[in-house]
Amino acid sequence: MSTRDTVLAAAQRLLTTDPTASMAQIATAAGVGRATVHRHFASREDLLHEIGVRSLERWAESQRAAGLAEVVAAGDADRIRACLEVLIDAFVVDADEIGIALTDPTVLNAPDLRERADALFTQEVTLYAAAQDAGVLRADVPARWLGHSLYGLLIAVRDALVSGDIARRDAEALVRSTFLEGGAAR
Known part of the structure; x- marks a missing residue:
């Protein structure tokens, strides 16, 4: 290294x-x-900007590795749920390892990082919409709301890990069950 x-x-x-x-x-x-x-x-801002760049690279890689675009195109409920689980697990790891990128104003307000984050979020929202169409996630809320909800859970898991309120080994399962069961189709 x-x-x-x-x-x-x-x-x-x-x-x-x-x-x-x-x-x-x-x-x-x-x-x-x-x-x-x-x-x-x-400067500290340059360092935080680089952390932001790397966090966005990991987000994009997680989407690619989970096959987000292919899964959305297929529309199969089982594949969509599996993709959601893979993404959530990857996001929890990222929240644990580079959680500062979730809330730092330098990262959140840099125009280039904001633009890329918006594009990645938009891609992810297509998965939530497909999950709603397939009956995996509830359809009575906007798909973007589901994305914001998951983001909030990632901040929560980061904070819970930092404070020692949950064990690291439980983090993925807690976020998965909270998001997928709390957002389950009715």
Whole structure:
């Protein structure tokens, strides 16, 4: 792993548990000097922007790996539910590992990151709409609302993991059951 990747990994872990951590604290967590961190990232905002880029890459990869587009096109209820489960599990891992990207204003407000996030969210909403059409998810709410609900659950699981309110081994199942059972078709 490169020094840049080491710094990013340490920053992701630290900022998820302490969103106000300084560049000096990030350097300590990465086992490097502050000057090394600044060689790779001129500012805290640059570092957070890169975390945002990486989180969006993981989101896009999760959608590809789950076969989101193919599953939506097929419209098969079993495949849609399986795709939802795979995505939720991947999202929980991401929330645990790079949870800062879910709520940090630098990440959320950067125009380029916002544009990409909106596009990924729109793709994901097609899955929720297909799930509604197939009877997997309730159809009496907007598909976009289901996406926002899952996003809220990801923030909740991140916070619950950080505070120790749930065990890591239970996280995926808790989010899956809350989303899929709480949003189940009636």
